[in-house]
Amino acid sequence: MDTNLPVTTQPRIVIIGCGFAGLRLAKDLADAPVQVVVIDRNNYHNFQPLLYQVATGALEADSIAYPIRKIFAGQPNFFFRMADVQQVDHARNTLITNIGEIRYDHLVIATGSLTNYFGLESIERNAMQIKSVPNALNLRSYLFQNFEKALLCENPVQRQALMNVVVVGGGPTGVEICGSLAEMRKDVLPQDYPELDLKQMEIYLVESGGEVLGPMSKYAQDKAKAYLEEMGIHIRLNTKAARFEDGKLYYSDTEFLRTENLIWAAGVNGAAVEGLPAEVVAKNKRINVDTINRVMGSRNVYAIGDVANLVTEEMPRGYPMLAPVAIQQAEQLAANFKRLLAGEALQPFKYFNKGSMAIVGRNRAVVDLPGDRHFGGFLGWLTWLFVHLMTLVGFRNKAVTLVSWAISYFSSDKALRLIIRPYKRHDFKDDKGKTNAQQNASTPEYNPPVPAPNAAVVGG
Structure with missing residues (x-):
């Protein structure tokens, strides 16, 4: 039981997944009197928005991936287990994984999304x-x-x-x-x-x-x-x-x-985990949550990020499956956990739309900002580069990516054309x-x- 995790009298918050949502939540709980346990099938955080550049030879894989344990080095209340979650046993407040069972006081599902093939x-x-x-x-x-x-x-x-x-x-x-x-x-x-x-x-x-x-x-x-x-x-x-x-x-x-x-x-579907009541899992495999991102009908299970289906009057189809939504939900949930420990009232999630953007190619990008402001071209391209560079985890990844982009821009070359594993x-x-x-x-x-x-x- 508990896969050799230290025994603690503090509440244990178990987070499934170390994507944008799980990563931010675990970091924001660094100063909270809780034990934070992150479970992921990989031992690295993956920066998905730049995966296409790995696929086309513009970046190497280790430029957009960063070891989870290194991210949280020096955070004493953090523990990581590399495992596949098989089922949630909410009656016993226990996760069943391929490495054993893990008890939780609060469970946060941040499993992200899976590819949706629409039955094809x-x-x-x-x-x-x-x-x-x-x-x-x-x-x-x-x-x-x-x-x-x-x-x-x-x-x-x-x-x-x-x-x-x-x-x-x-x-x-x-x-x-x-x-x-x-x-x-x-x-x-x-x-x-x-x-x-x-x-x-x-x-x-x-x-x-x-x-x-x-x-x-x-x-x-x-x-x-x-x-x-x-x-x-x-x-x-x-x-x-x-x-x-x-x-x-x-x-x-x-x-x-x-x-x-x-x-x-x-398209994508939510990556819901097994063991949740069927009525809380929507058709697109996202998990229905209330305004504090708590799973409907649950007392201590939450979902954030792409897997969370938070429906409001403003968002009748749920919030979009975007990194900014995931990050803001994680920040709000971390603040609510601290309020819960202090006996204070929990606050509902409110999303602040900072805009959206997409890159097409060199000097070609489009940016939408709040207030019906839009621009593209070279300025849009620079904006896209800056935002994604700053969002990358780790100084090394930022530096390597910046150098790779600079070489690619001035030489019109993508050097990573390796067939390493056929x-x-x-x-x-x-x-x-x-x-x-x-x-x-x-x-x-x-x-x-x-x-x-x-x-x-x-x-x-």
């Missing part, structure tokens, strides 16, 4: 995602492996599929990776693969809605779309992916885009750690309709 099983089995450092490294390897294959391929149709990239999802992640791929096509790949005609490489952005960057302003949407088109990205709006097989992404029974490189950035689709691991083979073993056989003999071919 062939895409879930075969597409690439960018939700973790291993995902990003796999994607980087896979892209360059396919270019190596393209050099050897004599069939022009197959060669085209190996070079084409389709990104599904027109949110910030989809827009940002498309821009990064376009810059790589222009400045990097011609140096490495002079034997290939890179003008034939097509990059598609597929979005089911009517605009890119849907949650942002009309200014940002139009500006980002114009930037993408300037960079040679083919944008397909109001287009829903249907299935992905044999190097083809179908968006109707007969129409498809030919590619071996499908990147899925179309990737195979059946080696893919999802957000829950399952390989494709394990997924397929537990998934009913998927039998897609056979396309008509005269199926329309788009993109080569």
